[in-house]
Amino acid sequence: MSKPLSDYDKRKQISVRGLAGVDNVSDLKTNFNRHLHFTLVKDRNVATKRDYYFALAHTVRDHLVGRWIRTQQHYYEKDPKRVYYLSLEFYMGRALQNTMVNLALENACDEAAYQVPAPRALQLRTQFKLGLDMEDLEDLEEDAGLGNGGLGRLAGTSYRRHRHACFLDSMASLGLAAYGYGIRYEFGIFNQKIVSGWQVEEADDWLRYGNPWEKARPEYMRPVHFYGRTEHHPDGVKWVDTQVVLALPYDTPVPGYRNNVVNTMRLWSAKAPCEFNLKDFNVGGYIQAVLDRNLAENISRVLYPNDNVSKPVALSPVISHFFEGKELRLKQEYFVVAATLQDIIRRFKVSKFGSREVVRTDFTCLPKKVAIQLNDTHPALAIPELMRVLVDEEKLPWENAWDVTVKTCAYTNHTVLPEALERWPIDLFQTLLPRHLEIIYEINQRHLERVASIYPGDMERLQRMSLIEEGGVKRVNMAHLCIVGSHAVNGVAQIHSDILKATVCVRLCSTRDTHLLSTYTVMLFTPLTWSLGYVYRFKDFYEMDPHKFQNKTNGITPRRWLVMCNPGLAEVIAERIGEDFIRDLSQLRKLHSFVDDDAFIRDVAKVKQENKLKFATHLEEQYKVKINPNSIFDIQVKRIHEYKRQLLNCLHIITYYNRIKKDPNKQWTPRTVMIGGKAAPGYHTAKMIIRLVTAIGEVVNNDPVVGDRLKVIFLENYRVTLAEKAIPAADLSEQISTAGTEASGTGNMKFMLNGALTIGTMDGANVEMAEEAGEENLFIFGMRVEDVEALDKKGYNASEYYNRIPELKLAVDQIAAGFFSTKQPDLFKGIVDMLMHHDRPQ
Numbered sequence: 001m002s003k004p005l006s007d008y009d010k011r012k013q014i015s016v017r018g019l020a021g022v023d024n025v026s027d028l029k030t031n032f033n034r035h036l037h038f039t040l041v042k043d044r045n046v047a048t049k050r051d052y053y054f055a056l057a058h059t060v061r062d063h064l065v066g067r068w069i070r071t072q073q074h075y076y077e078k079d080p081k082r083v084y085y086l087s088l089e090f091y092m093g094r095a096l097q098n099t100m101v102n103l104a105l106e107n108a109c110d111e112a113a114y115q116v117p118a119p120r121a122l123q124l125r126t127q128f129k130l131g132l133d134m135e136d137l138e139d140l141e142e143d144a145g146l147g148n149g150g151l152g153r154l155a156g157t158s159y160r161r162h163r164h165a166c167f168l169d170s171m172a173s174l175g176l177a178a179y180g181y182g183i184r185y186e187f188g189i190f191n192q193k194i195v196s197g198w199q200v201e202e203a204d205d206w207l208r209y210g211n212p213w214e215k216a217r218p219e220y221m222r223p224v225h226f227y228g229r230t231e232h233h234p235d236g237v238k239w240v241d242t243q244v245v246l247a248l249p250y251d252t253p254v255p256g257y258r259n260n261v262v263n264t265m266r267l268w269s270a271k272a273p274c275e276f277n278l279k280d281f282n283v284g285g286y287i288q289a290v291l292d293r294n295l296a297e298n299i300s301r302v303l304y305p306n307d308n309v310s311k312p313v314a315l316s317p318v319i320s321h322f323f324e325g326k327e328l329r330l331k332q333e334y335f336v337v338a339a340t341l342q343d344i345i346r347r348f349k350v351s352k353f354g355s356r357e358v359v360r361t362d363f364t365c366l367p368k369k370v371a372i373q374l375n376d377t378h379p380a381l382a383i384p385e386l387m388r389v390l391v392d393e394e395k396l397p398w399e400n401a402w403d404v405t406v407k408t409c410a411y412t413n414h415t416v417l418p419e420a421l422e423r424w425p426i427d428l429f430q431t432l433l434p435r436h437l438e439i440i441y442e443i444n445q446r447h448l449e450r451v452a453s454i455y456p457g458d459m460e461r462l463q464r465m466s467l468i469e470e471g472g473v474k475r476v477n478m479a480h481l482c483i484v485g486s487h488a489v490n491g492v493a494q495i496h497s498d499i500l501k502a503t504v505c506v507r508l509c510s511t512r513d514t515h516l517l518s519t520y521t522v523m524l525f526t527p528l529t530w531s532l533g534y535v536y537r538f539k540d541f542y543e544m545d546p547h548k549f550q551n552k553t554n555g556i557t558p559r560r561w562l563v564m565c566n567p568g569l570a571e572v573i574a575e576r577i578g579e580d581f582i583r584d585l586s587q588l589r590k591l592h593s594f595v596d597d598d599a600f601i602r603d604v605a606k607v608k609q610e611n612k613l614k615f616a617t618h619l620e621e622q623y624k625v626k627i628n629p630n631s632i633f634d635i636q637v638k639r640i641h642e643y644k645r646q647l648l649n650c651l652h653i654i655t656y657y658n659r660i661k662k663d664p665n666k667q668w669t670p671r672t673v674m675i676g677g678k679a680a681p682g683y684h685t686a687k688m689i690i691r692l693v694t695a696i697g698e699v700v701n702n703d704p705v706v707g708d709r710l711k712v713i714f715l716e717n718y719r720v721t722l723a724e725k726a727i728p729a730a731d732l733s734e735q736i737s738t739a740g741t742e743a744s745g746t747g748n749m750k751f752m753l754n755g756a757l758t759i760g761t762m763d764g765a766n767v768e769m770a771e772e773a774g775e776e777n778l779f780i781f782g783m784r785v786e787d788v789e790a791l792d793k794k795g796y797n798a799s800e801y802y803n804r805i806p807e808l809k810l811a812v813d814q815i816a817a818g819f820f821s822t823k824q825p826d827l828f829k830g831i832v833d834m835l836m837h838h839d840r841p842q
């Protein structure tokens with residue numbers, strides 16, 4: 001296995017990986033051995049490599065504990081304003097290396113591991129004659145995969161500039177009193193296996209070997225109520241006859257970057273109460289009641305694997321109904337909100353000024369002490385739940401409670417795709433959360449009264465802006481609830497925030513518009529819309545309350561996405577401009593003076609080549625595929641979705657293949673195209689796109705005429721850990737969504753930070769990246785949002801392009817005729833049918 005640096009060189013290095021001081025190393029070794037003995041209860045003769053990972057994890061964790069306790073103690077004493085980031089997803093990935101980086105322990109741990117003799121079993125297998133390789137141990141950590149894609153990853157850790165307050169890693173690094181609140185799913189995002197070219201899902205049993213980074217806090221368990229009915233008394237409303245599920249918190253430390261701050265991510269796990277179902281038992285009933293505890297505890301069993309979709313798209317009405325009727329997701333959403341708000345209120349009430357303990361009763365100052373940030377509409381129930389607590393339990397008058405709620409809550413919108421909008425059927429609400437439905441009706445009535453007073457006689461507007469959708473199944477529109485109940489609404493990139501304010505309506509039709517063929521020559525397509533004639537509208541809300549609408553462009557943490565995953569590049573940069581860029585990325589500007597510095601350029605190119613070699617070696621070991629490390633690594637990794645246009649990438653690959661075949665003696669620059677990502681299990685078209693990629697690979701990769709000038713690799717099981725390996729090795733970053741559909745994207749930024757060039761559309765944060773870097777430094781192509789809108793208006797006709805462009809016709813014909821699926825020629829009929837006939841506005 002080739003490595004960028006020899007182990008010796010690595011250990012010698014100081015700098016971004018921290019100092020390997022003698023004291024440090026010997027203490028770490030002592031503690032490592034102590035944990036192997038006392039925590040893992042093993043000796044060297046029987047210890048496994050995984051035992052060694054856990055011993056190392058506990059050793060590193062010990063360095064967090066004091067800082068964690070001191071940080072929380074400090075917050076308790078200073079009583080600063082606290083930020084609560086509520087999210088149904090936290091896509092954290094691994095913790096070990098991140099902790100070492102942020103605590104400057106990486107070099108010392110590396111050296112200590114190297115000095116620890118390997119377990120006997122491994123020594124016998126001659127694998128580790130000398131010491132342990134820390135990277136091998138790191139690879140034993142399970143990803144915390146409690147998210148789908150960008151939205152969950154953003155919650156995990158994000159950062160843009162210092163003055164922008166954002167998210168867990170960033171907020172800890174800025175020293176803000178911040179908390180992440182979510183669900184401790186027993187199963188995170190499924191593991192993707194590729195079997196005969198198809199995606200197969202496997203359960204992600206990430207907790208099987210235990211999680212050294214979490215601490216259960218059963219003493220802070222809280223009840224969450226469901227079902228029941230409401231009673232209206234003169235002194236207020238009571239929600240009675242409910243069923244109770246307990247929320248058991250697990251705390252995970254969130255260390256800031258080298259600032260001694262450690263914040264908390266608290267994830268709730270569902271636990272049946274002791275008396276669950278035990279009211280009227282005989283012996284048989286008792287056994288059944290204990291077995292039924294599972295029903296309550298299912299709430300935190302599994303993450304819903306839909307990205308940018310609130311229910312599976314393009315399914316039969318039967319399956320679609322099955323999903324929609326499922327109340328488990330709504331239960332999850334209320335569960336996290338109800339448990340979290342109890343925590344927030346308890347912490348608000350009990351505070352300490354100097355040595356005097358006080359109990360706060362004045363809720364009007366809640367917004368001064370608490371900010372609740374809603375990561376998409378998933379935790380929208382925080383708004384009616386806070387109202388319920390303030391009005392029903394704390395007995396505040398409605399107006400005061402509403403004022404406090406709006407001032408406390410803020411909402412981040414993550415998408416304009418209508419199929420991702422949450423619209424819960426009223427029946428479901430009525431059954432599961434009867435009091436919240438009443439509160440939502442009351443909020444709506446007052447909201448509509450205000451609309452009517454501002455726009456007298458405008459009945460249509462009234463209907464458009466209602467929180468309750470009429471016509472067909474009555475539903476609660478969760479985005480409208482969020483906008484009305486928040487003082488700030490933000491989009492996640494400038495173009496997206498503009499679209500939110502400006503879009504009159506996005507028409508909904510029975511299929512997705514992609515215009516895929518229309519700009520194929522330079523790469524293009526566009527989607528939009530779905531479903532029952534519902535109209536998606538934020539513009540009305542913007543007109544009424546323009547001050548609420550803001551932009552907060554997404555960011556990524558340079559700790560994980562540069563220092564941690566690409567230490568070679570971080571080092572090359574640090575040698576020129578110092579290490580301040582790790583806290584403040586704007587410092588990268590200082591590299592301008594090195595654009596013509598041959599040594600710098602040589603160093604950067606060398607690191608890239610080393611990363612490519614390392615990734616190629618990894619793929620060879622894991623998947624037995626051989627890759628030419630001197631080819632262009634052309635990578636598109638992200639969830640598989642029509643709007644992200646992996647299909648456009650496929651058409652490009654096929655065309656490139658056909659060109660090589662036509663002129664095999666020409667000098668073709670070798671290219672390895674890698675596509676990776678998970679398809680939602682119910683998203684049929686996305687699964688067919690994966691099958692198409694693997695099918696193209698089977699033909700292209702085995703064509704002797706092509707040789708290693710073109711390879712097509714599907715990267716199996718794309719997740720945070722794979723992103724950390726793939727992105728530093730990329731030459732070309734594919735960011736090719738239809739303009740107006742990718743709210744921000746964050747993958748685009750990770751690639752750019754690792755020195756890949758971008759081929760992309762003017763969509764999401766690509767726009768700002770092009771502004772910042774200069775458009776001439778990206779390969780920008782395709783329609784702009786305005787062009788997409790114009791084409792929509794004019795009408796898009798796929799066959800026009802198909803008939804006009806011979807190479808495009810050939811590619812489509814090949815897919816249609818089974819060129820890539822000889823055993824099953826009509827395998828991709830559905831995809832071709834979509835491209836030719838349904839990929840257009842109605």
Ligand SMILES: *Cc1c(COP(=O)(O)O)cnc(C)c1O
Pocket residue numbers: 148149150153637638639718719720721723744745746747748750
């Ligand atoms: C960053 C990231 C994403 C988001 O990628 P986009 O290209 O913005 O869609 C998805 N999944 C993983 C594992 C990521 O790290």
